[in-house]
Amino acid sequence: MRIAAAALALVLAAPVAAQGQEKTLPPPQVIRRGAPVPAAPVTTPPAPLAAPREAAPPTPPLPPAPLPPQPPALPATQPPELPPAVPAPPMWGGAGAAPSAPRSVLDTDTRILIPAEDVAGTAGYDDGFLIRGSGFSLRINLLLQARFEAFEWNDEAPTPGGNRSGFSVPRAGVRFSGTAPCSMNYLLELEFGNEGGPLAYDDLDDCIGCTNNNLGPDSQSREYDPLREAWIEYAPSRALRARVGLLRTPATRQLMTRPELQQFVDISLASAWTGLGMPGYTDRNRDFGLMLHGQVGSSDQVGWIFTVTNGDGGDGIRNVLDRRSSDNLAFGARVNWAFEQPLGYQEGALRQMTNRWYGEVGAWVFYYADRTDRPHVTEGDYLRGGIDLALGYGPWSFTGALTWTDDQDVGGTSDDTSTAWLAQVGHHFVGTAFEVAARWSGYDTEGDLTGDGKAQEVGAAINYYLNGHGNKVQVDVAYIDTDSGGFLILDPYPAYPAFLGNGDSGWLFRVQWQLAL
Numbered sequence: 001m002r003i004a005a006a007a008l009a010l011v012l013a014a015p016v017a018a019q020g021q022e023k024t025l026p027p028p029q030v031i032r033r034g035a036p037v038p039a040a041p042v043t044t045p046p047a048p049l050a051a052p053r054e055a056a057p058p059t060p061p062l063p064p065a066p067l068p069p070q071p072p073a074l075p076a077t078q079p080p081e082l083p084p085a086v087p088a089p090p091m092w093g094g095a096g097a098a099p100s101a102p103r104s105v106l107d108t109d110t111r112i113l114i115p116a117e118d119v120a121g122t123a124g125y126d127d128g129f130l131i132r133g134s135g136f137s138l139r140i141n142l143l144l145q146a147r148f149e150a151f152e153w154n155d156e157a158p159t160p161g162g163n164r165s166g167f168s169v170p171r172a173g174v175r176f177s178g179t180a181p182c183s184m185n186y187l188l189e190l191e192f193g194n195e196g197g198p199l200a201y202d203d204l205d206d207c208i209g210c211t212n213n214n215l216g217p218d219s220q221s222r223e224y225d226p227l228r229e230a231w232i233e234y235a236p237s238r239a240l241r242a243r244v245g246l247l248r249t250p251a252t253r254q255l256m257t258r259p260e261l262q263q264f265v266d267i268s269l270a271s272a273w274t275g276l277g278m279p280g281y282t283d284r285n286r287d288f289g290l291m292l293h294g295q296v297g298s299s300d301q302v303g304w305i306f307t308v309t310n311g312d313g314g315d316g317i318r319n320v321l322d323r324r325s326s327d328n329l330a331f332g333a334r335v336n337w338a339f340e341q342p343l344g345y346q347e348g349a350l351r352q353m354t355n356r357w358y359g360e361v362g363a364w365v366f367y368y369a370d371r372t373d374r375p376h377v378t379e380g381d382y383l384r385g386g387i388d389l390a391l392g393y394g395p396w397s398f399t400g401a402l403t404w405t406d407d408q409d410v411g412g413t414s415d416d417t418s419t420a421w422l423a424q425v426g427h428h429f430v431g432t433a434f435e436v437a438a439r440w441s442g443y444d445t446e447g448d449l450t451g452d453g454k455a456q457e458v459g460a461a462i463n464y465y466l467n468g469h470g471n472k473v474q475v476d477v478a479y480i481d482t483d484s485g486g487f488l489i490l491d492p493y494p495a496y497p498a499f500l501g502n503g504d505s506g507w508l509f510r511v512q513w514q515l516a517l
Helices: 002-018 197-203 269-276
Strands: 122-125 129-133 136-153 164-180 184-191 227-234 241-248 286-296 302-309 330-337 357-372 377-393 396-410 414-428 434-447 453-467 471-482 505-516
Touching: 227 286, 269 396, 269 414, 269 434, 269 453
Parallel strands: none
Antiparallel strands: 122 129, 129 136, 136 164, 136 505, 164 184, 184 227, 227 241, 241 286, 286 302, 302 330, 330 357, 357 377, 377 396, 396 414, 414 434, 434 453, 453 471, 471 505
16 A cells, blocks of 8 residues: 555656656667567657746655566677667668679679678789779879980081971880789870971981881881870780780890889980881880790790881881781791899899899890782791890999891882991999999991991980989990991980981980889
8 A cells, every 4th residue: 555655646746847847868778588578668749838836746756666577688798689770771882791793893884893801902002103992903104204415516617507406205105014913914005295307307317217108117107106105915924915906026135125214314326226227116116016925935935026017117007997007917936034033124222232243144036027918929038136234243234235237128129238236335333323234336338228337326324213224314425337328326315416418427416304103
């Protein structure tokens, strides 16, 4: 009876105590297995405000009623058993549960599908600005060469007119390269420098091959468009890779070395002569086609290259549209053997950290039967080849090359042969950023078109490496001489101006600051 009276008093006092007070929620409840689920509290709207009055005295709490027997409680660290929640879809590029099916890496395309995995990646610098994630990578490289160059004739009355000098940016390039799923590699290289090639060729009316209406090793288009290299590569293994697109063809070692990795400001007279006799030559010889290449041996010491290309050159030429092109294909091959520690295609001694021998030897060959379509007329059979050597010991470095050419039926009438040579030695002063180098190079021609003559250069260079080849200042000078029947070739990038001949001589002076990121 006392309990019933107390309960009735508590019910009557609750509305009075709630007036003028903020509503509070009941404390959270833990539901145990087997325990009865308490009924949800019934909420009532607050009563209308009234004049304040004294609250009823609080009623003492009742003793808790005994609960029925409970099963043992679960450990405190185990969450309650609830149905699994459905995760929200993750944001693009962020963390979250991956979908059950592959998805496209592009927002509105499905050309390339990637596995069902998180697409978050990384970005930083590793031999270029690198973005990487989910089997893809993109490396961006920049090359800037700011140069002052001057050419001075020893002849008192040179033709055409006086000494030449000035500033230029011969190379301002960007290169995109990387990997994609399914063992794919790719590269796109663009060049925007002011090499000045087309204007120089237009000014030279009597240059070799300039009047040839058919394209080939003896005549370039000279358009020098920004596209330099662009290819896709399937690389299932290091021993065999297949590359297709606009690619570099096999040649002498100095032409296989990138411009930013050279010991002098630019290539030698011998390498320029070799390049000008190859299709698609700008600062390197390139052509549209297919390349198979790889590395074999217990430590990948043997590298090989085989190419099948158009033979007309990669500079703005599309054979199906250009009537100057040939319907024949060109073939090239190169083998390189690292018989000592490898040097790679890089000049100088920066990679040589110990007093031990480094050494590589290479051999290459190129053949192209140039023919005019309809009628099928012979424009020339071109054969080139050579051997080259790279040696290093401690701070010393050496590069040597010997190249020969054999051209038959050029223009249907002329036969020509030539040899070219290069010997280049360098010394890097240990513990400093300075390096000195010297070289001797040239070419000797014999034939109906080129005549019998010789041109050669003797040069020296001083390099200051602020940060390796990536940031360096170079100064070089060369004395160039031609014999009574020789002539100087025109190559815009190294600034050989082609104005020397009939025993003339001159000096080429260059200062260059290079930034290669």
